[in-house]
Amino acid sequence: MAKNSSILVGISTPNQILGALVPDQLCVGQQTYPPIVSPCQSDGYTSLESLSEKDKPWDKHRKNADIIAGYYRQGGMDSHADRVSFCSQLLEFKVIPDRRAGQQKLKLASTKFCRVRHCPICQWRRSLQWKARAYENLPKVMEDYPEGRWVFLTLTMKNCLLDELRGTLTHLNQSFRRLSQLKAFPGIGWIKSVEITRGRDGKSAHPHLHCLILLKDSYYKEDYLSKADWIALWKQCLRVDYCPVLDVKAIHAESSPVGLIAEILKYQCKESDMTASAEWFLGYVKQVHGTRAVGVGGVLREYFRELEEEPEDLIGHDEDATDENEGQSLYFRWNRKIKKYVMAQVTLHGVVLQVPSRDYENTE
Numbered sequence: 001m002a003k004n005s006s007i008l009v010g011i012s013t014p015n016q017i018l019g020a021l022v023p024d025q026l027c028v029g030q031q032t033y034p035p036i037v038s039p040c041q042s043d044g045y046t047s048l049e050s051l052s053e054k055d056k057p058w059d060k061h062r063k064n065a066d067i068i069a070g071y072y073r074q075g076g077m078d079s080h081a082d083r084v085s086f087c088s089q090l091l092e093f094k095v096i097p098d099r100r101a102g103q104q105k106l107k108l109a110s111t112k113f114c115r116v117r118h119c120p121i122c123q124w125r126r127s128l129q130w131k132a133r134a135y136e137n138l139p140k141v142m143e144d145y146p147e148g149r150w151v152f153l154t155l156t157m158k159n160c161l162l163d164e165l166r167g168t169l170t171h172l173n174q175s176f177r178r179l180s181q182l183k184a185f186p187g188i189g190w191i192k193s194v195e196i197t198r199g200r201d202g203k204s205a206h207p208h209l210h211c212l213i214l215l216k217d218s219y220y221k222e223d224y225l226s227k228a229d230w231i232a233l234w235k236q237c238l239r240v241d242y243c244p245v246l247d248v249k250a251i252h253a254e255s256s257p258v259g260l261i262a263e264i265l266k267y268q269c270k271e272s273d274m275t276a277s278a279e280w281f282l283g284y285v286k287q288v289h290g291t292r293a294v295g296v297g298g299v300l301r302e303y304f305r306e307l308e309e310e311p312e313d314l315i316g317h318d319e320d321a322t323d324e325n326e327g328q329s330l331y332f333r334w335n336r337k338i339k340k341y342v343m344a345q346v347t348l349h350g351v352v353l354q355v356p357s358r359d360y361e362n363t364e
Ligand SMILES: [Zn+2]
Pocket: 083, 084, 087, 088, 113, 114, 115, 116, 119, 120, 121, 122, 123
């Protein structure tokens, strides 16, 4: 006990911890960067969220991953349960300069992702990488189609029973194909994604499509479609006798569709729906198995084809990353008990500088 207390005293003062773990300042060329400061140090551990604002989502996604791993276990899918359970347990970050803010920041350097499709962490990282790819390629489209205008369409249909989701998704995608082949369809290229929300009754699902469409030059001159026109076309392609709910958002000539790309590439099913019920989640997983979340068509295929594939890299790069300070790593381990990533180790060029008390490691 006495031994543990002395370790705790040694690491319980924020400045002392950070003085020991992070250099006072970092000098890169002419610029110096102040140390990272933890505003909320508590109970003798240093959490990831207290050191890095932008890395706060890790705790939420890892917490949901524990719930999803439990659901897979309940469904007898033990290998998926194990993989999601061990996903990203230990994160290695480098301390690098943040040139814009004039401070130091953390940059994810390595971890082990499970790559299970519905793992909340992998789903989040995949979405970040897709967005990064899309942001890189969008300026090329704007350059090649300088007069190009865009609309953002949300195409829905009536809810279906969860058991019928698979067939409904096929029907939804076929209906979109019919729409894109109509003579009246004013798009020359599109990115579309399927989103599925959980019905309020807990038994049904609400699948719908988000589509970002690059329009023909003639759209605002002779091929314009009012909302009522869009609904009529969608109804015809869905082959239903009711008026489906549809939303159409025009994007101003001066605006870029960049914000809507994030809307399309966010997730297939939001985490609060996935974690709401084991029964619904397991039914959903079975129904969407082997289906594709994102599709790209028309002239946009040559720019965004890679959005249809699993990104190889789930870590991501950082334009600020340099070699100057690459020696310093901070390791954070997931703590199931307190539901936070907690600093576990600091190394400089592979040499361990300090290992905090074991008191805060997982006991479960
Ligand atoms: Zn994962």
